[in-house]
Amino acid sequence: MISTKGRYALRVVIDIAENENGSPVRLSDVAARQEISLKYLELIIPSLTKAGIVLSAHGKGGGYRLSITPDKLKVGDVLRAAEGELAPVACLKCDAAPCDRADNCKTLGIWKEYYRLTHAYFDSISIEDVINGNIEFKNK
Amino acid sequence: MISTKGRYALRVVIDIAENENGSPVRLSDVAARQEISLKYLELIIPSLTKAGIVLSAHGKGGGYRLSITPDKLKVGDVLRAAEGELAPVACLKCDAAPCDRADNCKTLGIWKEYYRLTHAYFDSISIEDVINGNIEFKNK
DNA sequence: GGAATAACCTATCAAACTACTATGTTAATA
DNA sequence: TATTAACATAGTAGTTTGATAGGTTATTCC
Numbered sequence: 001m002i003s004t005k006g007r008y009a010l011r012v013v014i015d016i017a018e019n020e021n022g023s024p025v026r027l028s029d030v031a032a033r034q035e036i037s038l039k040y041l042e043l044i045i046p047s048l049t050k051a052g053i054v055l056s057a058h059g060k061g062g063g064y065r066l067s068i069t070p071d072k073l074k075v076g077d078v079l080r081a082a083e084g085e086l087a088p089v090a091c092l093k094c095d096a097a098p099c100d101r102a103d104n105c106k107t108l109g110i111w112k113e114y115y116r117l118t119h120a121y122f123d124s125i126s127i128e129d130v131i132n133g134n135i136e137f138k139n140k
Numbered sequence: 141m142i143s144t145k146g147r148y149a150l151r152v153v154i155d156i157a158e159n160e161n162g163s164p165v166r167l168s169d170v171a172a173r174q175e176i177s178l179k180y181l182e183l184i185i186p187s188l189t190k191a192g193i194v195l196s197a198h199g200k201g202g203g204y205r206l207s208i209t210p211d212k213l214k215v216g217d218v219l220r221a222a223e224g225e226l227a228p229v230a231c232l233k234c235d236a237a238p239c240d241r242a243d244n245c246k247t248l249g250i251w252k253e254y255y256r257l258t259h260a261y262f263d264s265i266s267i268e269d270v271i272n273g274n275i276e277f278k279n280k
Numbered sequence: 281g282g283a284a285t286a287a288c289c290t291a292t293c294a295a296a297c298t299a300c301t302a303t304g305t306t307a308a309t310a
Numbered sequence: 311t312a313t314t315a316a317c318a319t320a321g322t323a324g325t326t327t328g329a330t331a332g333g334t335t336a337t338t339c340c
Contacts, residue, residue, distance in 0.1 A: 001141060002229050002251070004328065010247050026286070035241070040329055042288075049287095059337025060285045075250060089142050101175070107150050109275040110215060110265065111142070117261055117277060121254060135249040137257060144299065166315070180300060186317075199308030200314045281340105288335070297326070306317070 002083065008036055009044055009082035010075065010130075016054065017070040017127050024056075024063030044082060051081035070131065076122035086122070088114050142223065148176055149184055149222035150215065150270075156194065157210045157267050164196075164203030184222060191221035210271065216262035226262070228254050 015030045027045065031038035045064070048054045053073065054064045066073060080086055087093045089111045091102070102108055121137050129135060155170045167185060171178035185204070188194045193213065194204045206213060220226055227233045229251045231242070242248055261277050269275060 001227070003326090004230075007229060007247060007251075010250075014246055028286080037329070039331075043329080046288075056287060057337080058285090058287050058335075060339060062286050062337065064287090087141070089147060090144075106154055106270055106273070107147060109273065110150075110262075110270065113275055113277060114258075114261060117257065118254075121257055122250075125250065130246055130250065133246070133249065135253050137253060143297090168315080177300070179302075182317075183300085189316095196316060197308080198306080198314090198316050199310095201309060202307090202315050204316090283338105283340085285338080286336090289333085290331100291333105292331080293329085295327085295329105298324085300322085300324105302319100302321080304318080304320100307315090309314080310312090 002079065005044055005047075006079045006083040008034075008041065009048060010078050011036070012041060012045060013048065013053065013066070013073070013078050013127055014130055016064055017066055017073075018131060020065050023061070024065045026063040029063075047081050048078070051077070053077060053081055066127075070127040073127045074123045075125040075127070075130065076119055078127075079122055086115075086118055088118060142219065145184055145187075146219045146223040148174075148181065149188060150218050151176070152181060152185060153188065153193065153206070153213070153218050153267055154270055156204055157206055157213075158271060160205050163201070164205045166203040169203075187221050188218070191217070193217060193221055206267075210267040213267045214263045215265040215267070215270065216259055218267075219262055226255070226258055228258060 011034050012027075012030055015034055016025045019025045019029070019033075027041055028038050030036075031041050045054070049056050049064075052067055055067050056062070056064050076086070085094060090096055091099050091108070092111055092115050099105065124137055125135060151174050152167075152170055155174055156165045159165045159169070159173075167181055168178050170176075171181050185194070189196050189204075192207055195207050196202070196204055216226070225234060227236075230236055231239050231248070232251055232255050239245065264277055265275060
């Protein structure tokens with residue numbers, strides 16, 4: 001399940017995209033508009049900065065800007081940055097211990113396909129799409 | 141994310157489907173074949189009985205049988221029974237507190253579509269498909 | 281240059297959830 | 311009636327979630 005980390009990160013990115021007009025957007029303004037604790041957002045946003053999704057500016061007049069235009073930035077990029085990864089089951093996680101039943105595991109294929117589908121879906125939606133309410137999935 | 145509850149439930153159902161030949165399948169045999177603790181499976185399987193997916197028989201010669209044929213039983217049925225529901229975000233859960241931002245929530249549509257996609261995918265695969273290794277998603 | 285500002289960093293914490301184990305009880309059959 | 315196998319309930323260590331709190335660093339404006 002997608003936690004508040006990913007959901008809040010997405011709302012932050014959308015808020016920044018909608019409110020930056022030349023000048024960077026203060027996180028305190030995002031927090032106020034989105035009605036999310038500033039302190040909690042300060043915990044979440046470093047993952048977006050490290051992933052190169054937002055650019056930060058310190059001090060007076062500082063804040064955050066998107067590093068690329070909203071039409072190029074995908075929902076999947078934001079979720080992966082915030083959540084770490086989007087693996088639906090433990091055995092597909094990057095750091096998962098190799099399962100010795102994997103070779104004859106009848107269910108592994110189900111999870112792998114779901115994993116693929118999940119990424120394909122979230123990578124098919126750009127932040128611009130979200131702002132415009134253009135959310136529909138055309139498969140593959 | 142899908143927990144062991146859902147994953148084990150699926151393996152149990154597949155195991156029963158593959159091993160019942162007229163007579164019911166003992167959970168202890170399933171546990172041995174699947175290398176899962178019997179006691180833990182005894183915790184999980186009541187959700188399948190309550191959902192009407194498996195039929196149980198007490199006492200000597202007892203065990204479990206599927207209530208419908210593997211071609212009619214969908215992976216989604218098993219996962220919903222075991223996991224309770226398959227909501228990807230908290231705000232889509234049945235018992236979720238109504239969010240007062242829902243009306244102008246730009247992200248809600250993303251989660252709803254993902255929810256729909258998730259169900260469509262898992263409901264497109266039958267237990268027979270899993271046994272035969274027929275896992276591919278044709279959308280919509 | 282110093283005050284204000286805003287990002288950044290670290291620690292803590294209650295509550296919930298996960299993945300079990302343990303100990304029994306009930307129901308059906310041979 | 312002994313055996314068997316499902317059913318029921320309680321507990322528990324470890325992890326994750328969703329935060330709060332307090333302090334530090336970097337930048338800009340006056």
